[in-house]
Amino acid sequence: MPELPEVQTVVDYLRPELLGETVHKVSVPANYKRAVGPPSLRTFNKCIAGQVIQDVRRRAKLIVLVLDKGCISIHLRMTGRVLINEPEQNDLRYITATIELGAGHNIYFKDVRKFGRIKYHNHWSDLDALYGPEPLSDRFSYRWLKDSCLSRDRMMKPLLLDQQFIAGLGNIYVDEALWTAGIHPCRTSSSLTSDELRKLARAIPRILRSSIRLNGTTFQSFYFGEETPGRFASQLKVFGKQGTACKRCKTEIVKVRVAQRGTHLCPTCQHVN
DNA sequence: CGCTTTGTTGAAAT
DNA sequence: TATTTCAACAAAGC
Numbered sequence: 296m297p298e299l300p301e302v303q304t305v306v307d308y309l310r311p312e313l314l315g316e317t318v319h320k321v322s323v324p325a326n327y328k329r330a331v332g333p334p335s336l337r338t339f340n341k342c343i344a345g346q347v348i349q350d351v352r353r354r355a356k357l358i359v360l361v362l363d364k365g366c367i368s369i370h371l372r373m374t375g376r377v378l379i380n381e382p383e384q385n386d387l388r389y390i391t392a393t394i395e396l397g398a399g400h401n402i403y404f405k406d407v408r409k410f411g412r413i414k415y416h417n418h419w420s421d422l423d424a425l426y427g428p429e430p431l432s433d434r435f436s437y438r439w440l441k442d443s444c445l446s447r448d449r450m451m452k453p454l455l456l457d458q459q460f461i462a463g464l465g466n467i468y469v470d471e472a473l474w475t476a477g478i479h480p481c482r483t484s485s486s487l488t489s490d491e492l493r494k495l496a497r498a499i500p501r502i503l504r505s506s507i508r509l510n511g512t513t514f515q516s517f518y519f520g521e522e523t524p525g526r527f528a529s530q531l532k533v534f535g536k537q538g539t540a541c542k543r544c545k546t547e548i549v550k551v552r553v554a555q556r557g558t559h560l561c562p563t564c565q566h567v568n
Numbered sequence: 569c570g571c572t573t574t575g576t577t578g579a580a581a582t
Numbered sequence: 583t584a585t586t587t588c589a590a591c592a593a594a595g596c
Contacts, residue, residue: 372574373593410574447585448585450586556573556574
């Protein structure tokens with residue numbers, strides 16, 4: 296499940312390969328056209344034709360190809376993968392879109408679950424405005440987190456998953472950050488103490504940077520490049536660790552349901568109140 | 569077959 | 583009315 300560190304890993308892998316390439320058009324298979332747009336395929340191609348890729352960057356969980364004028368965003372959702380080499384024959388059926396570059400070079404979007412989407416935006420700011428602060432930017436701070444949590448009344452888990460609140464966190468890193476800070480996922484944001492907020496503000500960037508350094512977490516299906524897995528799975532403290540002993544207090548990690556999401560926590564370290 | 573996964577959407581609840 | 587929560591959705595593997 297690609298979240299901020301996994302998407303960053305893909306972006307860092309793609310950037311040197313794609314910088315300076317010219318985009319020709321995007322094509323989709325006849326039996327599945329949902330992966331591209333908005334805008335419509337016709338408009339999409341009219342917009343991108345001949346534009347040069349000036350930058351490859353990440354915003355929230357999106358891979359963004361910044362072109363001369365607008366930009367193309369790629370959301371991997373659950374199982375999306377970006378390939379820059381011709382896929383194997385048996386992988387061809389999962390290619391839901393192809394971005395055609397010059398000289399027979401293509402970007403292939405392979406997506407078994409087909410939740411992934413590729414969109415075009417006329418301006419970077421249109422896309423930028425959709426998301427909250429980047430946790431690895433200077434817009435994120437203890438002060439911001441404190442003010443933002445105390446000024447609303449939401450459960451911490453869904454709050455941190457809300458991309459408009461903070462960008463890039465998903466199920467894995469929210470569970471890890473809340474365990475590190477000793478905060479129960481059901482805690483109300485306005486009830487957090489300064490000490491808890493301070494711990495959380497430290498934990499979020501620390502965990503994300505640490506994961507990026509190891510190329511992200513390969514839990515089920517995340518790979519970048521052709522078949523390279525991330526190595527952060529070995530550092531996980533609670534995600535997928537139900538039934539094992541808490542690294543801090545030896546209590547058994549449990550998996551519960553919070554806001555319709557599978558949620559991993561230590562009942563001792565993370566108090567409800 | 570039902571459950572799981574993600575983020576968006578629109579409806580419902582507070 | 584604004585804020586917050588929830589169910590539905592899209593798709594396929596196990």
